[in-house]
Amino acid sequence: MTQLTVIGTGVIGNGWIARGLANGWDVVAFDPAADAEQRSRAFVDNAWPALEQLGLADGASRERLRFVADMDEAVKGADLIQENVPERLELKQEILAQLDALAAADVVIGSSTSGFKPSDLQRDCHKAAGRVIVAHPFNPVYLLPLVELVGGEATTSEHMERAQQYYRDLDMRPLVVRREIEGHIADRLMEALWREALHLVNDGVATTEEIDAAVIYGCGLRWSLMGTFLTFHLAGGEQGMRHMLEQFGPALKLPWTKLEAPELTDQLIDRVVEGCEYQAAGRPVAELDRRRDDFLVELLGLTRKYWPEAEGLEGRI
Known part of the structure; x- marks a missing residue:
């Protein structure tokens, strides 16, 4: 059996737990918080209906989750370890060094x-630093398939x-x-949109609901x-991206967007x-999670139907 060890069980860590269980893995988790196991099991229970709709792997079971008391026990038998502690560099360096040693x-x-x-x-990390990599998922981890893998100098x-x-x-x-690179790929793109969205709210141009509607019913669908x-290639008509850049490229010089984030007053x-x-x-939030999950299950089905070559994404990069 393959074992996933999850260190830190917040939203992302719990997402990894649910994904591991749904794919028939044994999952061992460690988190020092007193209520961590209770929260994780409730999270998995809430995610499980969507995972059942998507299709569970042979051997998938919520009973294959085990919480342990320390990291030493957590790494025993691990095939893959996923670290999910808070986004503070010194803390991550400390935890990853311990995991590398153990x-x-x-x-x-x-x-x-x-x-x-x-x-x-x-x-x-002095034992085997090269195997310590970035493996950045997207919430909800148990449904969204993308994981950005980034190697360091020793990888x-x-x-x-x-x-x-x-x-x-x-x-x-x-x-x-x-x-x-800091922020990898997807987060750098999302941060640019997020900064612009905050400016639109700050300047009284739009409400949060109106901005979300612009994404949901417009660009987000594409x-x-x-x-x-x-998407922009199609905007160029039969001549594609080259014509699009010739036609709309000059507009990139116009001061439509604000690159700096607004002050969070x-x-x-x-x-x-x-x-x-x-x-x-x-x-x-649990109700909103389930609504989002039901939508994503159907959307993933459409994506697989209309873009089957995405299955081989990593082979073309």
Whole structure:
């Protein structure tokens, strides 16, 4: 049996737990919080109906989750270790150094960091630093298939090939980032949109609901199938991207967007929070999670139907 060890069980860590269980893996988890196991099991229970709709692997069972008292016990028998502690570099370096010292030298250790570079994460790992890589997933981890894999200075192609196979075994789509950079690929794109959205709220141009509607009923529908570049390729008509750039390229010089984030003043925070609470309409997060999951299960089915070559994404990067 294949074992996934999860260190840190917040939203992302619990997402890894649910994905591992749904794919028929044994999952061992460690988190020092007193209520960690209770929260994780409740999280998995809430995610399980969506995973059943998507299709469980042979041997998939919620009973294959085991919590342990320390990291030493957690890494025993691990095939893949996923670290998910809070996004503080010194804390991650400390935890990853401990995992590197405890785990067998051939065990892949992935960090769920959304921003840090793997060479920085490997700094204090002296046993087998190359196997410590960035393995950045997307929430909800148990449904969204993308995982960005980034190697550091000590990482070899053999390390990355082995990592890719493990994540493929978890039914994920590994995207190997060509060189390490803060924020990797997807988060840098999302941050650009997020900064602009905050400016629109701050300047009184739109509410949070109106901005979300612009994405949901406009660009988001196209992006879910074709992404950014292929969408613009179609905008060029029969001549494709070259004509699109000739036609609309000059507009890139116009000062439409604001690259710097706005200051998070109390007023802006209140506008964003109040807008989101209005959109949530009193529904608890667990209910919103299930609604999102039901939608994503159907959307994933459509994506697989219309874009089957995406199954081989990592082979073309």
